[in-house]
Amino acid sequence: MKKIFMILPLILFLIVFSNVSAAEKKAEKKVRKVIHSTPPLDYVGLENPLSGADPKSLPDNDPNILAGKRLYKATCANCHGERADGKGPEAEGFVTPIKPVDMTDPEAIAQLDQGYVLWRIDEGGLDEPFYSAMPAWKDDFTETEKWQIILYLYKNAGVSPKAKK
Amino acid sequence: MFKKVFLFTLIIALSGVIANVPLANPQGLTVVSKSVKVAIPSDPRDPVWDKVVGITIPLSSQIIANPRAFALPKGKSSVRQVAVKSINNGKEIAFLLEWEDSSENAALDNTAAYRDAAAIEFPVKKAGEKETPYFGMGHGDKMVNIWQWKADLEGGKERAVPLGASYPGEGLKYSVDWYEGRIYNLPKKVRKGPVEDLNAEGFGTLTLQDSQDVMGKGLWSGGKWRVVFFRAITTKDKEDAVFKRGTTMPIAFAIWDGGNLEKDGQKSISTWHELKVE
Structure with missing residues (x-):
C-alpha cells in the first residue's frame, strides 16, 4: 500500500x-507539408549555368562544389549549420517568425528548383511573407558565387532540386 | 512520513511534466509584465525584482545588414542570452535586463573606445494597422520604438553629453544621416538619463525623438550588467510604444559588448518575442 x-x-x-x-x-x-511562396518571374525556371547535373551527384572535389563549400562555411553555416540541419551557432536567437531552414528536410530545398533558391539568397527574409533573419546576399556575392553556393547547398544537404515537370 | 514522500514525489513528477511542455509559441517566448502595487524602482538591485519571475531570451549575432558581426575580430558578437523581467503598476512600466559581460566598458574617453549598451524594441502601430514591423529596426513605413541604454552615460555623465552626441562638450546641433544622405537637426532637449528614446523604419534610419520619455539605470558588478528601463505606461508621443494592460505585443532585444569592439549594427540581437502586460 x-x-x-x-x-x-x-x-x-x-x-x-x-x-x-x-x-x-x-x-x-x-x-509537414510546407507551402512555398511564388518567386518573381525573373527567377522562375532559371537553370544553374555552372552545371546541368544533379548537384548531389557532383564529386566532392568538383571546383564549384569546393568554392561553394568555402563560401557556405564562411556565411550560411553560421545559421544553417555545417550539416545544413538549421542548427548553426547563430541559429538560437533567430526563432521567430521562421527559424533557419533545415535544408536536409525533404519539404525544404528538395521541393524547390535552383532559381527559387537563388531568389532567396538574393533577397533574404527582409520582406513579406518571410520577415526572417535571412540576410539579402544580392550585393555580397557574384552571380557565379551564388550558383556555387546553391550547388553546395544541395550536395551538403544530400537532396536533389525539384525535378522539372 | 509516507505522506511527505508522496507529496515530494508528486511535486517532482509534476515539475518534470511542466518542464517538458514547450514554453515557446509561434510568437516566441513570453515576457510577462507583472502587475505590482508598489512604486516602480529605479535601482536594479531593488528587492522588488527578486519576487518577479523572469525569462531568458536567446540572442544571436546581427548578421542581416552591414556592418555584420562577421567583421568583428572574433567573427561574432559576445552576448548569447539576456534575462528579462518586467513589472508595471498601472502608471509606469519597467524592464530589468541582466546579462554576463566580463568587462565593464563605460567610458568613451577616446575614439578607440567602445561602450557596453542594451536596447529594447517595440512596434509602433498606427490605428488599425495589423502588420508588425520587421524585427530588425522596422521597415518601410512600419516604425519601431527603441529604448537604448548606454553605459558611458551612467553616473551623471548624461548631463555633460548633449543629446545625439557621443562625447562631453561636443555640442552638436545637427547630425548626418549617411544612409539617407541628409542632415537633420538634433533635439534641443537635454538628456534625463542614460537611456535614449528612438525611432527607426529600417536599417540605418535610427532617429532620436524630440520627446525623451524613457529613464533607466545600469550597474555592473561581478561580471554582470543589470539595467533597468522605465517609462510612463501612456505618453502623448505618437511615436512611442503603446502599452495596454491585459494585452500582448511584440518585444525584441539587443546587447552591445564594448569589450568585443561592438557598436552600431555589430551587436547581439533577438527576433520578436511576446510581451504580456498584466
Missing part, C-alpha cells in the same frame, strides 16, 4: 509525458 504512494506519481508522470510527446509528434506530422 505504502509503495503505491511512491509509484503512483511516477506512473502519472509517465502517462502525461507520453501524451505530451505524442501530441507534439502529431502536431509536427500535421504541419
Whole structure:
C-alpha cells in the first residue's frame, strides 16, 4: 500500500509525458507539408549555368562544389549549420517568425528548383511573407558565387532540386 | 512520513511534466509584465525584482545588414542570452535586463573606445494597422520604438553629453544621416538619463525623438550588467510604444559588448518575442 504512494506519481508522470510527446509528434506530422511562396518571374525556371547535373551527384572535389563549400562555411553555416540541419551557432536567437531552414528536410530545398533558391539568397527574409533573419546576399556575392553556393547547398544537404515537370 | 514522500514525489513528477511542455509559441517566448502595487524602482538591485519571475531570451549575432558581426575580430558578437523581467503598476512600466559581460566598458574617453549598451524594441502601430514591423529596426513605413541604454552615460555623465552626441562638450546641433544622405537637426532637449528614446523604419534610419520619455539605470558588478528601463505606461508621443494592460505585443532585444569592439549594427540581437502586460 505504502509503495503505491511512491509509484503512483511516477506512473502519472509517465502517462502525461507520453501524451505530451505524442501530441507534439502529431502536431509536427500535421504541419509537414510546407507551402512555398511564388518567386518573381525573373527567377522562375532559371537553370544553374555552372552545371546541368544533379548537384548531389557532383564529386566532392568538383571546383564549384569546393568554392561553394568555402563560401557556405564562411556565411550560411553560421545559421544553417555545417550539416545544413538549421542548427548553426547563430541559429538560437533567430526563432521567430521562421527559424533557419533545415535544408536536409525533404519539404525544404528538395521541393524547390535552383532559381527559387537563388531568389532567396538574393533577397533574404527582409520582406513579406518571410520577415526572417535571412540576410539579402544580392550585393555580397557574384552571380557565379551564388550558383556555387546553391550547388553546395544541395550536395551538403544530400537532396536533389525539384525535378522539372 | 509516507505522506511527505508522496507529496515530494508528486511535486517532482509534476515539475518534470511542466518542464517538458514547450514554453515557446509561434510568437516566441513570453515576457510577462507583472502587475505590482508598489512604486516602480529605479535601482536594479531593488528587492522588488527578486519576487518577479523572469525569462531568458536567446540572442544571436546581427548578421542581416552591414556592418555584420562577421567583421568583428572574433567573427561574432559576445552576448548569447539576456534575462528579462518586467513589472508595471498601472502608471509606469519597467524592464530589468541582466546579462554576463566580463568587462565593464563605460567610458568613451577616446575614439578607440567602445561602450557596453542594451536596447529594447517595440512596434509602433498606427490605428488599425495589423502588420508588425520587421524585427530588425522596422521597415518601410512600419516604425519601431527603441529604448537604448548606454553605459558611458551612467553616473551623471548624461548631463555633460548633449543629446545625439557621443562625447562631453561636443555640442552638436545637427547630425548626418549617411544612409539617407541628409542632415537633420538634433533635439534641443537635454538628456534625463542614460537611456535614449528612438525611432527607426529600417536599417540605418535610427532617429532620436524630440520627446525623451524613457529613464533607466545600469550597474555592473561581478561580471554582470543589470539595467533597468522605465517609462510612463501612456505618453502623448505618437511615436512611442503603446502599452495596454491585459494585452500582448511584440518585444525584441539587443546587447552591445564594448569589450568585443561592438557598436552600431555589430551587436547581439533577438527576433520578436511576446510581451504580456498584466
